[in-house]
Amino acid sequence: MARLEARGDSAVLTVAGPHTAVGVRAGDSVCVNGVCLTVTGHTDEQMSFDIMAETLEWTCLGQLVAGDEVNLEPAMRADGRFGGHVVQGHVDGTAQLVRRADAEHWRVLRFGLAPELAQYVAMKGAVAVHGVSLTVSAVSGPVAEPWFEVSLIPTTLANTVLGSLATGDVVNIETDVLARYAQNLADFAQYRTRGDHR
């Protein structure tokens, strides 16, 4: 559970999470709702983080109210099995839950997002929602109000805050880093083709 204190254009976030807090050290990276943060202080029960203005601008951490549940993930070990996809904790923006459909054994969540972000979300590709690595199960394609869907199994619904999302809730989105590199390469290729570089 989280508590956010405003400090001018920045903030201090305190999160109660004994499972993650035990063994953590100042300077460690911990992901909170998919946002990579640095531990500045801790007890065995809770951890504190400084939140800079850029992080408040790019993520929805600033919307946390006292008592909100958050997803917590310590830094990935290099010597373990690697499930999911590469998630850096560098959030690209936010999306809004626009539709929630419950099936018998899973739940489909549809998120609306800006076209600038939607271009990096592909059918059967990977996306991190509040830091949870997920497979994209449907996309709108290039339309004025794009969306994508993920299908969540009971384990994900039970073990992450995605299980308690309601329509209208805002989440942090990290798109696949491969898609962002592909865009970057295409941008530079176009720049070279135009011949306006020196």
Ligand SMILES: Cc1nc2c(=O)[nH]c(=O)nc-2n(C[C@H](O)[C@H](O)[C@H](O)CO)c1C
């Ligand atoms: C390691 C790390 N630590 C912090 C931190 O302690 N406080 C903070 O505000 N931002 C940190 N960041 C950068 C954020 O992860 C980044 O600003 C967001 O993911 C938005 O892209 C990072 C990467």
